[in-house]
Amino acid sequence: MANVLYINSSVRSSGSLSRQLSAEFIAKWRAANPGDTIVERDLAAQPVPHLSEDMMGAFFTAPEQRNAAQAAVVKTSDALVAELFAADVIVIGAPMYNFSISSTLKAWIDHIARAGLTFKYTENGPLGLVQGKKVYVFTASGGVYSDGPGSGFDFLSTYLRAALGFLGMSDIRFIQAEGVAGGEQAVADTVAKGRQTIEALLAA
Template sequence: MAHILHLDSSARTTGSYSRQLTREFVETWLKLTPQDTVTYRDLNTTPLPFIDQQWISAVFNPSTPPTAQEQSALTVSDLLIDELMAADVLVFGVPIYNFSVPASFKAYLDQVIRMGRTARFTSSGPEGLVKGKQAYVITASGSDFSQEPFKSLDHHTPYIKTVLNFIGITDVTFIRHHGYTPEAQQENLAAARKDIETLTREGQLTSV
């Protein structure tokens, strides 16, 4: 039995292709293995705090006993990391905003990329501690960032790959939707759904 962490970060609560496709991905997965379980988090309707001085002091001064304020500052981070560690499969809806990720998703990453919990430094370099996960990142954008002239402006895909790899998540697959016109949107929606059908079946072969 696999556990899924389903996360949405779109600022749109209606009319969002990334939300629609993450939902369809999870629904398709559960049709195949209905015994699997899901934790859902909406980063837009339940925004996360940004890290601050108390958070940084608690994480980077481990030799000093943390103050009550520092311990409190890590409460959200601890919860999010526990959710991440408990999951076998990650389904992240992350639209492209201004060539990168939404601020809500950046706030999430800042909370879960944490020395001693999800990564550590060794004599041979950094080591990710979040291992054995499958990550599916569903993106949505007006332009096609897989092709020029926008491909060279894409700071979204390489950034997500970098941070996930840094904490040990190396099995990362992107499902993309794009299009300005209704015709292009529907055409690419059909293509994304076909990818979902294929990837959910393939993913379940390696999820447990």
């Protein structure tokens, strides 16, 4: 049995392709693995606090030296880090907003990127401590950014691959719904392609 952490970051509660395709993936995963535990976190419905001076100060204060206010500030981050370590599989719905991720997903990353907890510095450079995870990222964008002239504007997949990789997560698959601004047929085509990819991933 596995633990699955399912994170959504789309600001849209309906009509979101990243939500739709990631939910279909989770439904098929649950059907194929009924004994697995799935923890869902909706960063739009229940956003985590954005990084602040107080939060940063609490992160860099040893636990035994934190005052009550600092202990309260770091509580959410500790819970998110615990969820991350407990997960064997991480599924992220991450639509592209202005060429990158949502601010709520960035806030989540700011909570889980913790020196001494999820990564550490060694004599050979930084070492990610969140290892052995499978990560599936479901993206959606109005244009096409996986290749062609728009590829230079894809700061979503490049950032997530770098940020998650820095923490030790190297097994990352992107399922991209692209070109959805092209009309109904473009949406239908990219959804069909996404579903084929889901079937192939689950059959592997």
